[in-house]
Amino acid sequence: MDKICVLGAGSFGTSLAVLLTNKNKYEVVLWTKDNNQYNEMIRTRKNESYLKDIYLPIELSLSNNLKESLINANIILLAVPSQAVRSVASLIKPHISDDQIIVNVAKGLEKGTGYRMSQIIKQELPNNKYVVLSGPSHAEEIASNMPTTIVSSSEDIKIAEYIQDVFSTSTLRVYTNPDVIGVELGGALKNIIAFGAGIADGLGCGDNTKAALMTRGIREIARLGIKMGAKLSTFSGLSGIGDLIVTCTSMHSRNRRAGILIGQGKSLQETLDEIKMVVEGITATQVAYELSKEYGVDMPITREIYGILYNQKDVKECVDNLMLRTRTHELEEVVSEELSL
Numbered sequence: 001m002d003k004i005c006v007l008g009a010g011s012f013g014t015s016l017a018v019l020l021t022n023k024n025k026y027e028v029v030l031w032t033k034d035n036n037q038y039n040e041m042i043r044t045r046k047n048e049s050y051l052k053d054i055y056l057p058i059e060l061s062l063s064n065n066l067k068e069s070l071i072n073a074n075i076i077l078l079a080v081p082s083q084a085v086r087s088v089a090s091l092i093k094p095h096i097s098d099d100q101i102i103v104n105v106a107k108g109l110e111k112g113t114g115y116r117m118s119q120i121i122k123q124e125l126p127n128n129k130y131v132v133l134s135g136p137s138h139a140e141e142i143a144s145n146m147p148t149t150i151v152s153s154s155e156d157i158k159i160a161e162y163i164q165d166v167f168s169t170s171t172l173r174v175y176t177n178p179d180v181i182g183v184e185l186g187g188a189l190k191n192i193i194a195f196g197a198g199i200a201d202g203l204g205c206g207d208n209t210k211a212a213l214m215t216r217g218i219r220e221i222a223r224l225g226i227k228m229g230a231k232l233s234t235f236s237g238l239s240g241i242g243d244l245i246v247t248c249t250s251m252h253s254r255n256r257r258a259g260i261l262i263g264q265g266k267s268l269q270e271t272l273d274e275i276k277m278v279v280e281g282i283t284a285t286q287v288a289y290e291l292s293k294e295y296g297v298d299m300p301i302t303r304e305i306y307g308i309l310y311n312q313k314d315v316k317e318c319v320d321n322l323m324l325r326t327r328t329h330e331l332e333e334v335v336s337e338e339l340s341l
């Protein structure tokens with residue numbers, strides 16, 4: 001029987017571990033570094049802090065022993081926040097072999113380097129095959145078996161198809177996409193726009209504002225993405241506009257919920273204390289702001305959110321900056337982006 005080792009018992013790792021266990025085809029182990037959480041999960045067969053009310057099936061193995069959990073695992077699923085991916089990859093290095101496939105679900109960019117998750121894995125685990133799973137997929141809905149679609153992306157199409165097969169169920173439909181750069185950037189950068197959509201909600205703005213942020217947001221994501229080597233069409237797919245829609249509109253989204261609190265006037269620290277789970281958009285904003293300067297790409301929404309988060313800029317002044325900046329032509333911009341492909 002194939003074995004899948006899920007590293008990180010947060011909301012997403014737990015939801016995928018439950019889904020894969022219920023498929024009854026794989027041996028699944030869910031690892032956490034947190035001994036208290038491990039003991040609590042063993043005792044209650046629940047993961048109350050991260051995924052309320054979801055029963056952890058008895059067939060799902062729980063572990064706080066990294067080395068043991070990795071033994072004989074064909075697939076190692078990294079389900080930790082993006083800033084922890086490098087340290088977890090280097091932690092597992094002594095215990096894994098080259099034939100174990102790394103599947104990553106973290107949606108972020110590394111602070112300091114600006115690297116995508118695949119670039120980190122290439123540095124830390126150069127001989128292992130890598131797949132990223134991304135798309136509109138909140139943990140709470142996956143765990144409740146609500147129909148969901150995602151993409152499996154790898155430079156190696158056979159491996160992407162293998163992972164597509166492993167993760168597909170009657171409630172999770174998995175597509176493949178070879179554009180790893182586009183898939184990873186879509187997942188990381190939509191968090192910034194979702195944070196902005198939350199700020200707009202917190203300010204009391206309406207549907208027009210949300211639609212504007214989503215539409216103009218995907219444009220600036222694509223603009224940077226193309227310069228970084230992504231394919232334009234990926235941004236109109238599940239890992240692009242699909243994930244942007246779900247995070248900008250869902251109350252499950254931590255990025256959107258964090259934005260709402262900021263829009264309501266809470267400080268960043270108060271916001272993080274209230275959300276408790278990872279809010280990837282905060283670091284992504286800083287990294288994307290730096291990348292936009294490096295690549296010479298205009299990203300007005302990202303720039304204003306950067307101002308709010310890192311320069312204590314007044315939120316209402318940022319709205320004015322976006323609305324009153326130099327007027328531009330929608331179509332011309334699209335054509336020039338397509339020509340630069």
Ligand SMILES: NC(=O)C1=CN([C@@H]2O[C@H](COP(=O)(O)OP(=O)(O)OC[C@H]3O[C@@H](n4cnc5c(N)ncnc54)[C@H](O)[C@@H]3O)[C@@H](O)[C@H]2O)C=CC1
Nearest residue numbers: 008009010011012013080081082084106107138139277278
């Ligand atoms: N929650 C969701 O619906 C989805 C989350 N994602 C992405 O998956 C990644 C993980 O997200 P969540 O599970 O939601 O986060 P979370 O905040 O719910 O849980 C993160 C888990 O990682 C563990 N962790 C943190 N640092 C660690 C380290 N250095 N070593 C080992 N474990 C560590 C924490 O203890 C916690 O169990 C994020 O990049 C997120 O964007 C992707 C799709 C959906």
Ligand SMILES: O=C(CO)COP(=O)(O)O
Nearest residue numbers: 135136137138253254255
């Ligand atoms: O990426 C996600 C859903 O696809 C999760 O988004 P949040 O991190 O904003 O909750």
